[in-house]
Amino acid sequence: MRVLVAGSTGVIGRRLVPLLDAVGHEVTGLARTRRPAAAGRTVTADALDRDALARAVAEAAPDAVVNLLTAIPAAPDPRRLARDFAATNRLRTEGTRNLYDAAANAGVTRVLAEGLAYAYQPGDGLADEDSPLWTDRTPKQFAPVLAALIELERLTGEAGGLVLRFGHLYGPGSAFAPDGAFTGQVRAGKLPVVGGGNSTLSFTHADDAATALVAALDKDLTGVANVVDDTPVTMGEFLPAFARTLDAPAPKRVPAALARLAVGGWGVAYMNGLRGAGNTRARLRLDWRPRYASWTDGFAAGRGPGGGDPARAA
Template sequence: MRVLIAGATGVIGDRMVPLLTAVGHEVLGLARPGSDTTALEAAGARVVAADALDRGRSRRAIRQAAPDVVVNMLTAIPAEIDPRHLARDFAVTNRLRAEGTRNLIEAAPDARIISQGLAYGYQPGDGPADEDAPLWRTGTPKQFAPVLDALKELERLTTRSGGLVLRLGHLYGPGSIYAADGSFVRQVRAGKVPLVGGGNAVFSFTHADDVATAVAAALDKPDVTGVLNIVDDEPVPLRRWLPALAALLGAPAPKKAPAALARPAVGGWGVAFMNRLRGAANTRARLRLDWRPRYASVTEGFAAELSGGPAQAA
């Protein structure tokens, strides 16, 4: 199968390209002209040079490539994000998710599309959210609203075309902010990540390898459409996993900060991020894709990624 990956040079693409080539797919990697594609080509992909936001050029390049499937992993997320200015930091990613997705579908109207969504945009509530739970619609933090609007447009375009949206949790693994050299881990090591307002947000994590295996599974099941949560098995509150991560790193225990005092520093989105997020359930993906996460919990994943040994959440 000829599979075009948009976002092939990103964190997920680095794990996906070698896997898909290894299982026998012909992989094409969409990359902006001038990008460093050495690793992409070394992994066995053929480069398709075009900017997904350049409608004319991307249409010509993708139509010439004639993919059977387009895997849309387009993002432009900075290595460090200021929660007070999330909308600004995600402006290009928002365009890629809305405008870029539209361009990909127009360029390959006969191809199946598999797109990257988010599993932490659910309306806050009790228990892990399944795919039928509503996305955040009331009390949405101002900085998160344009991010959510772009995700909704991505999902609308993808599902309308008969495609599949993989809603990912908080991405970790090599190249991510949670890698040993990632920005979040550096901040935790320095004792600069406090527990704001109790740390009541519930996180579902997704290892980059799990995105790759979920896509591989989806390629073998062309009748699977709609949306699926691609997350680990055990959603965990921030107040548990953050202290456990600090202990694993030998870093200072996170300090506690009342939400009212922290709001000027982290903004409304920062407070919500640490207190209102809802975890997600992966039951439907397990059944429909016959897929399993590499690590059942982020506790296991962090231990393996950051120390090579077992660890338990506090």
Template sequence: MRVVVAGATGVVGRQAVPLLAAAGHEVVALSRRPGPQRAAGVRTVTVDALDREALAAAVREAAPDAVVHLLTAIPATVDPRKVARDFALTNRLRTEAARTLAEAAKDAGGARFLAQGLAYAYDPAPGAADEDAPFWRRPPKPWAASLEALETLERITAQADGLVLRFGHLYGPGTAFGRDGSGIGQIRARRMPVVGDGSGAFSFTHTRDAATAVVAALAHPEVTGALNIVDDEPALLRDWLPGVAALLGAPAPRKVPTVMARLAAGAWGVAYMTRLRAADNSRAKRALDWAPRHPSWREGFAAELGGRPA
């Protein structure tokens, strides 16, 4: 199968491209800047994803059997008080670029269309959300534009009879929660606190597990809609944050009242720490015959950072 991967040099793309090539696919790797994709069976094409004509031409020239949208432009460090600014470019990639890629896939004879979504946009409620749960009905205002972009991405993908892979909080090489990432740096320096009762529920996804889900999704063209690609063990902030700090040999995180946190991190920062809902991966396991190599954040972070699981 010839597969176009848009966002081939991103944190998931860097993992997915060699896995796709190893699985026997011919990969056309699209990126804004030339990347180190020199594996057998991989051809790199440099293109601006927001240049509609150039992007469509790159896909058309590739004549793919599948198009994989992994484009994001999230800064290495996100300011929770300016999340609308920090996600503005990613929002365009989730809407404008997604539309171009989906149309190009259709023009290529109905190529399979896969897109990277989020598994932590669900409306706050008890328990882990399955894919039928609604997205956040009344999101914090700073995150409203990002949520709207995600909903647009899902509509575009549905219209293309494609599949959205809803990834959880990514960790692994190149991410904020990678060995040298900004989030890990904040934990080491005790600058990431437990806010309020630390009740935000997180579902994590290692970047390699995200990549193996991409490969699995191409092997199951009958699967459409959306699937949660997350690990097996949702974790409350008050549990995983001290656990990761212990792995690092860092001091235990501070505890900060919600009122104080709102002054420092704004409405979205507080909601992120206290109101997120975890996701359930049962449907993805059944539909794709997929399972995470790291079923728990505990052993996954231990493998990534060194140390013993919390």
């Protein structure tokens, strides 16, 4: 199958492209600027430039498109999340519309996209795909991010595609890598447990995200599917454990009211309001299993602090 990966230089794209090549697909990466590809070839276009994108997709002539379009800063500020995600929000809406129109004109028969498995309305237990998204009392800074995700899912549904909702993404190049922003804050003792640390985190290793995308290419599942590991953990449990793996200071504990002054409403919600997700649909309908069933296994497998590529830790 000829597969176009839009966002081939991102955290997931860098794991996906060589995997697709290894299992026999003909891969073309789409990037805004030309970079050496790990496998396959590359076409360049800005997804917000409709005409240039149409030419690039026509040149690739794919059977399937994987939409991983993002422009997330290395260290987004929770107080200014709407600002820091503005470019990504445009890619998930305008860029996605341009991509799918170009794909339809090129005769694409399968569309896959990257979504989020931690945008569910807070509630008890793990969320399945029928659980509502966080549209009630949405934190102000998160509201435009969620609106863009909803539009992405709508556009993907109209294209007859599937959105894979990934959990907290870790692995090389992520915020949890040795040189990642989250890891740096924990190492420096600057990331406290806010309130009760009640958020439930469902993690996804970038390699597991890639294998799920490969599995979904030849399946007939449409709509949405959570792609997360089997071992949710609360923020209050995860932060101290992660700090120990880094030989970092134990995180302090800060009341939510005090933390709100520093990180805003979204920062507090991130620490206390997130709901974990279940992966039953992906297991049953995609015949997919996470290689790293637990975040503890995935972080340890990196053989370096933060579970990333030890070569990047130098």
